[in-house]
Amino acid sequence: MxxxxxxxxxxxxxxxxxxxxxxxxxxxxxxxxxxxxxxxxxxxxxxxxxxxxxxxxxxxxxxxxxxxxxxxxxxxxxxYSMYNLSPIGKYHIQVCQTTPCWLCQSDNVLNAIKSFLEIDVSHTTEDNLFTLSVVECLGACTNAPIVQINNDFHENVTPESIVSILTCIKNDNM
Missing domain, CATH: 1.10.10.1590 (NADH-quinone oxidoreductase subunit E)
Known part of the structure; x- marks a missing residue:
């Protein structure tokens, strides 16, 4: 992209x-x-x-x-995907889409994020809290799928667990 x-x-x-x-x-x-x-x-x-x-x-x-x-x-x-050329939200969510993560259903995780936050890839929520990106290889293939939120890595993520993580972040910022 x-x-x-x-x-x-x-x-x-x-x-x-x-x-x-x-x-x-x-x-x-x-x-x-x-x-x-x-x-x-x-x-x-x-x-x-x-x-x-x-x-x-x-x-x-x-x-x-x-x-x-x-x-x-x-x-x-x-x-390089680690550089942003336009403003991002307070929390930058990066979903790995490399083959190991994809084989472990990272597309389902991505769809759960998109649905929960009501944004698409490369967009930011209206409250400027979250920006969603897809990236290549976050370097933890054995624990796929991987999602990085700012500097924190979340391994073995499921659609349910990522929604739970995002809910906690949202609640902490209200």
Whole structure:
């Protein structure tokens, strides 16, 4: 599924990292001739500072820092599922759709989530609490199907158990 960049009205007018020392620390992990290797960690930092997504101004700033084009930064950010190019809900639900999870009925889990939250893949609930995504391999195939919610992994998920988990999250946020 192609990632969509957030529309202009959601993009901030400018971006700068909150702690320049953090940028230096990240870049210094790499030899000077491989400074561009800091691209992915800088994308993570920008996403963290922007509440879970990476605005175009942040990509431009990363490009400036690493002396690469903003397009190059966009190409990397749009290739990997762990980067979000538009705002997401407070809880980002990622359902693995790789073959082992699919064979273990991840499509039923996905349908249960869609039905419970009344949203489709790549959408966010009206209250901005949940965003739903499908991803490739969350790396726990022996315990499929797997669902990641923010930084928490839920293994051996069933349609019933995921609805229970989401109900708990919803109730804690009311």
């Amino acid at each position: 192609k990632k969509q960049i957030a529309p202009k009205d959601l993009q901030p007018e400018n971006f700068s990292f909150s702690d320049p020392k953090q940028i230096t620390k990240i870049i210094n992990k790499y030899p000077p001739e491989y400074k561009k290797s800091a691209l992915m960690p800088l994308l993570f930092l920008a996403q963290e500072e922007c509440n879970g997504w990476i605005p175009t101004k942040a990509m431009a700033e990363i490009g400036r820092i690493l002396n690469v084009t903003p397009l190059h930064v966009l190409e990397v950010a749009s290739f």
